[in-house]
Amino acid sequence: MPGKQRRTGWGVLLLSLLPLFAQAEKNTPWQNYVLRCSGCHDMDGSGSVAGGIPPLPGFLGTFTNDPAGRLYLMHVPGIVASSLDNAQLAELMNFLNEKWGDPQGYPAFTPQEVKTLRDTPVADVVKYRRQLVKRYLKEGMKTADYPWP
Numbered sequence: 596m597p598g599k600q601r602r603t604g605w606g607v608l609l610l611s612l613l614p615l616f617a618q619a620e621k622n623t624p625w626q627n628y629v630l631r632c633s634g635c636h637d638m639d640g641s642g643s644v645a646g647g648i649p650p651l652p653g654f655l656g657t658f659t660n661d662p663a664g665r666l667y668l669m670h671v672p673g674i675v676a677s678s679l680d681n682a683q684l685a686e687l688m689n690f691l692n693e694k695w696g697d698p699q700g701y702p703a704f705t706p707q708e709v710k711t712l713r714d715t716p717v718a719d720v721v722k723y724r725r726q727l728v729k730r731y732l733k734e735g736m737k738t739a740d741y742p743w744p
């Protein structure tokens with residue numbers, strides 16, 4: 596019965612994913628990305644024009660190579676809501692920067708930097724991004740042009 600086999604397959608898949616949820620602190624950065632980010636940003640970071648989710652590859656480095664951009668990143672809603680601690684977040688951002696950003700650029704995030712950035716308030720993150728993007732464009736740097744112009 597192919598139908599039954601398919602159901603069993605899903606059950607096994609879910610069971611094998613359970614430990615990932617149960618032991619978030621032991622996840623690799625890639626596992627954290629898959630669990631906490633890929634649902635919106637997709638496995639390849641391409642996001643979705645229809646969903647208003649910006650692509651990360653080729654654009655992430657613009658933010659990671661700028662102190663204000665690093666502050667912005669730590670206040671993006673999906674990152675704020677990720678429930679990752681400072682060390683896990685530093686690890687995840689460095690992993691993503693290696694993959695889709697500019698690993699030759701600014702030094703890696705440390706847990707201490709992540710803590711400082713998280714503790715620095717950003718009143719209106721949308722407005723903040725608009726200001727950043729305006730400056731980046733003037734400086735000839737690339738950002739994804741949606742969801743906010």
Ligand code: HEC
Binds near residue numbers: 634649651674739
């Ligand atoms: C519920 C969907 C969702 C999840 C989950 C999510 N994001 Fe996002 N992300 C968005 C959307 C939508 C935006 C555009 C800004 C906004 O509306 O928050 C965004 C913006 C970003 C940006 C800024 C890109 C830019 O050009 O400004 C980065 C970087 C990012 N997300 C990384 C992450 C990471 C890392 C995670 C996982 C820890 C994550 N996101 C989880 C939906 C999500």
